Amino acid sequence: MKSIKIKADNLNVYYGEKQALFDVSMYMEEKQVTALIGPSGCGKSTFIRCLNRMNDVIDICKVQGKIEIDGNDIYAPDMQVEQLRERVGMVFQKPNPFPKSIFENVAYGPRIHGIAEHKSDLEEIVVTSLKKAALFDEVKDRLYDAGTGLSGGQQQRLCIARAISVNPDIILMDEPCSALDPIATARIEELMGDLKTEYTIIIVTHSMQQAARVSSRTGFFHLGKLVEVDKTETIFSNPSDQRTQDYITGRFG
Amino acid sequence: MGFILISLIVLIGITSYFLGNFRAKNLRTSNQKNLKSLSHYYGYYVALWAVVPALLLLLMITSFKSFFIEQYVLSDFIALGSYTETELSLLFTQIENTALGIKLFDENTILIDGAVNKLNYINKTIENLTYVTVLGLSGLLVLYSLFNINNKLNSRKIVEKFLLVLYFTCSLVAIMTTVGIIFSLLYETLRFFSQVPITDFLFGLNWSPQRVFVREAGDLDTRDLANAFGAVPLFAGTFLIALIAMCVSVPVGLLTAIYMSEYASPKVRDWAKPIIEILAGIPTVVYGFFAALTVAPLVRDIGQGAGLTVSSESALAAGFVMGIMIIPFISSLSDDVIKSVPQSLREGSYAMGATKRETIVKVLLPAALPGIVGSFLLAVSRAIGETMIVVMAAGLNAKLTANPLDAATTITTQIVVILIGDQEFDSPKTQSAFALGLTLFVVTLALNFIALQVVKKYTERYD
Numbered sequence: 001m002k003s004i005k006i007k008a009d010n011l012n013v014y015y016g017e018k019q020a021l022f023d024v025s026m027y028m029e030e031k032q033v034t035a036l037i038g039p040s041g042c043g044k045s046t047f048i049r050c051l052n053r054m055n056d057v058i059d060i061c062k063v064q065g066k067i068e069i070d071g072n073d074i075y076a077p078d079m080q081v082e083q084l085r086e087r088v089g090m091v092f093q094k095p096n097p098f099p100k101s102i103f104e105n106v107a108y109g110p111r112i113h114g115i116a117e118h119k120s121d122l123e124e125i126v127v128t129s130l131k132k133a134a135l136f137d138e139v140k141d142r143l144y145d146a147g148t149g150l151s152g153g154q155q156q157r158l159c160i161a162r163a164i165s166v167n168p169d170i171i172l173m174d175e176p177c178s179a180l181d182p183i184a185t186a187r188i189e190e191l192m193g194d195l196k197t198e199y200t201i202i203i204v205t206h207s208m209q210q211a212a213r214v215s216s217r218t219g220f221f222h223l224g225k226l227v228e229v230d231k232t233e234t235i236f237s238n239p240s241d242q243r244t245q246d247y248i249t250g251r252f253g
Numbered sequence: 254m255g256f257i258l259i260s261l262i263v264l265i266g267i268t269s270y271f272l273g274n275f276r277a278k279n280l281r282t283s284n285q286k287n288l289k290s291l292s293h294y295y296g297y298y299v300a301l302w303a304v305v306p307a308l309l310l311l312l313m314i315t316s317f318k319s320f321f322i323e324q325y326v327l328s329d330f331i332a333l334g335s336y337t338e339t340e341l342s343l344l345f346t347q348i349e350n351t352a353l354g355i356k357l358f359d360e361n362t363i364l365i366d367g368a369v370n371k372l373n374y375i376n377k378t379i380e381n382l383t384y385v386t387v388l389g390l391s392g393l394l395v396l397y398s399l400f401n402i403n404n405k406l407n408s409r410k411i412v413e414k415f416l417l418v419l420y421f422t423c424s425l426v427a428i429m430t431t432v433g434i435i436f437s438l439l440y441e442t443l444r445f446f447s448q449v450p451i452t453d454f455l456f457g458l459n460w461s462p463q464r465v466f467v468r469e470a471g472d473l474d475t476r477d478l479a480n481a482f483g484a485v486p487l488f489a490g491t492f493l494i495a496l497i498a499m500c501v502s503v504p505v506g507l508l509t510a511i512y513m514s515e516y517a518s519p520k521v522r523d524w525a526k527p528i529i530e531i532l533a534g535i536p537t538v539v540y541g542f543f544a545a546l547t548v549a550p551l552v553r554d555i556g557q558g559a560g561l562t563v564s565s566e567s568a569l570a571a572g573f574v575m576g577i578m579i580i581p582f583i584s585s586l587s588d589d590v591i592k593s594v595p596q597s598l599r600e601g602s603y604a605m606g607a608t609k610r611e612t613i614v615k616v617l618l619p620a621a622l623p624g625i626v627g628s629f630l631l632a633v634s635r636a637i638g639e640t641m642i643v644v645m646a647a648g649l650n651a652k653l654t655a656n657p658l659d660a661a662t663t664i665t666t667q668i669v670v671i672l673i674g675d676q677e678f679d680s681p682k683t684q685s686a687f688a689l690g691l692t693l694f695v696v697t698l699a700l701n702f703i704a705l706q707v708v709k710k711y712t713e714r715y716d
Binding site: 006052054057081082083084085086089090091094096098099100108109110113159162164166 | 361473595597598599600601602603604605607608611616619622
């Protein structure tokens, strides 16, 4: 058994009066891909956004319970949220490169965290990150062109390069392929296979095939509750809960 | 006459809309005719035929009427052959006055009385004829178009086509007005430059057009002209005051915009934003008092306290108040632009571990820059064109100075000064106002052009 990277304990999340997550407890293994599936509005995106405290941005959002990364409570009062997010990168549903050049997009994180001492260090970080994101060969001649000028799939890989530029431990992916065509999706999935050797990846996805292809463990969310979490083969071949079975056989959602 | 006739045409138009609509519906139900458009389009179709040609005809009659009347009334005098063009037009005025019962001269009474009778007769006839032809045309076309409604006629296309022509004409009006203004400015400016060399105007350091005015026209000396119209002090004053205004409004406006878009809670924003926007709605004259009665003395007192010589009317006071006036132009526009930067970019930046300040400075402001530059330029052109505050607070003294504590004057202020009161339009003093106006126009145009280039270059790089 692999070591545990992230552990959530009795997590309850409220948006104002409305409760979005009910007593979610689960763990995620280091350097593995964990997939979160479930119908729209089931709370899987809310859950993943708790892991890097992106929900802090929303005023009315309240989080109760405990999330530990490497045994440290990330909601502890002395936790610096900027440092947490340096360690927990995120890729969003819609590619959101900054309106800057490709180089500046990737250099953004290292710059704000003061990672690179010299310009040559920065260049090296940018090149390595782009290589890891399998984008370098396509953009090496136009690093100073606008990042927004790339195709959708390239933009998403640019966002992945941006996320790994600060060398995080964990990468959160919130439906990273939902705005992409099948070929671009295949490339990203392939990329995840490479990335998991270095990073712990948590992916929210609507596609059950995708979860089955890329992940080692899968959690199924329904109506704000974590119904079941287990090895991916088990979830897809022999789920213990009727609701999981109904969902993966396409009876609802 | 015009009002009644136009009301009648409009009435016919409204009636014919209902007639057309009704007939189309009738055709649809009774004959099972498959009309190509909805019935109300046939209403519009008939109404257009009723109104548009009639109005055009009326326009034509009214514009050619006076010429025709004059020719007819004056025919006896023209036949005599002893009158010049100017005398004829004077004569016509005299006849018109006599017709109204005003009698000033007693000469040529018989001829004039005859002409007055002719005038009354022709006026009456033309009025009657106008009624008959315009209303007749309208009625005929209503009938024609009503009977024209059948299943081959696509009235929707015709109505849309008409609207297209209408929109085009309206935009043409705006364009032609601009072109007209430019040409009239150019014409007067060229006349001005025929008396004063353009280089003297653009590079001369002394502005005192009053000197020309004081002298008799016959005494005008080229040396006087050469030294009176040097516009550099005005350009410098305009630049100085606009610069002071921007120094006040850019930082305050931009920081306000950042606070409003990124930090203020929706509640604060809801009441604070309209209050700031009220600043732009205060009449500039009111800013003028404020500048002249409060800020200028304050500046003077503070300056004297610090041992500086400050005139009671200073460029600093005017520029400062003007800066306050244009804050909302910058804050409101920039606020909207920053607010409209996609939320996904903010999230992307936060997710990288950026703080709020880093996100604003490194992502939001660059992304919003074209709009922010646009708001600055709007503010600058407003500052350059502003007149009232300067008139009241900075004085009218065209002195070449870079000292903000001194009195200064601007292009627009001098245009006001020149054109106030009785003026003769062929004096170089009056014409210099047109030259100033054209200069202002060219400068504003250049500013806009530069701004567009800056924005374009920036957008190419980052978007």
